[in-house]
Amino acid sequence: GQSLEQPSEVTAVEGAIVQINCTYQTSGFYGLSWYQQHDGGAPTFLSYNALDGLEETGRFSSFLSRSDSYGYLLLQELQMKDSASYFCAVSEDDKIIFGKGTRLHILP
Amino acid sequence: KAGVTQTPRYLIKTRGQQVTLSCSPISGHRSVSWYQQTPGQGLQFLFEYFSETQRNKGNFPGRFSGRQFSNSRSEMNVSTLELGDSALYLCASSSSGNLPNEKLFFGSGTQLSVL
Numbered sequence: 093g094q095s096l097e098q099p100s101e102v103t104a105v106e107g108a109i110v111q112i113n114c115t116y117q118t119s120g121f122y123g124l125s126w127y128q129q130h131d132g133g134a135p136t137f138l139s140y141n142a143l144d145g146l147e148e149t150g151r152f153s154s155f156l157s158r159s160d161s162y163g164y165l166l167l168q169e170l171q172m173k174d175s176a177s178y179f180c181a182v183s184e185d186d187k188i189i190f191g192k193g194t195r196l197h198i199l200p
Numbered sequence: 201k202a203g204v205t206q207t208p209r210y211l212i213k214t215r216g217q218q219v220t221l222s223c224s225p226i227s228g229h230r231s232v233s234w235y236q237q238t239p240g241q242g243l244q245f246l247f248e249y250f251s252e253t254q255r256n257k258g259n260f261p262g263r264f265s266g267r268q269f270s271n272s273r274s275e276m277n278v279s280t281l282e283l284g285d286s287a288l289y290l291c292a293s294s295s296s297g298n299l300p301n302e303k304l305f306f307g308s309g310t311q312l313s314v315l
Binding site: 100122123125127133134135136137140142179181183185186187188189190191192193 | 231292302303309
């Protein structure tokens with residue numbers, strides 16, 4: 093079957109760096125993506141990794157290791173507006189499967 | 201370009217009723233996916249449509265169904281509503297054709313409450 097594991101909650105301090113990990117088990121894997129969702133809002137796309145390595149987009153970076161079925165999202169220079177839920181998601185064939193999400197709390 | 205539009209935004213129904221939710225994808229997007237979101241359960245995949253054909257379906261009972269029209273607009277229907285069907289139903293569109301979906305654009309969702 094398919095499964096994605098990520099921590100349910102993470103707490104960090106404003107200005108710091110935080111890493112959200114994701115491990116997955118799927119039958120057909122094409123890539124790992126990350127989405128951000130603020131309370132009451134729709135999920136928005138952050139990044140997509142199809143190949144091993146690190147992808148950087150501004151303050152956010154995403155990493156993938158296909159051999160370890162593992163990836164992470166790295167958020168730098170945390171801001172209060174980064175308080176949200178973050179979902180990892182696996183692309184397989186014609187569907188995208190999401191993890192249960194990590195709630196990021198940021199302390200001032 | 202307009203984003204993904206879902207209607208209605210909120211819906212209150214009673215057990216046993218049926219409901220139809222609507223989704224208009226971003227212009228030019230032919231793939232539409234539906235997800236159910238409940239607190240603590242993340243986004244659970246319902247089904248995906250491309251060019252009026254259902255390409256994939258999640259592990260939901262047959263009470264959940266959908267369809268896609270020639271203009272790519274999609275509807276999902278839930279019959280014989282149960283209390284546990286209360287959730288946020290999200291629609292997402294993608295420009296991916298025969299390639300695996302890489303990036304989804306979500307609508308604001310329809311919040312369904314079953315009393």
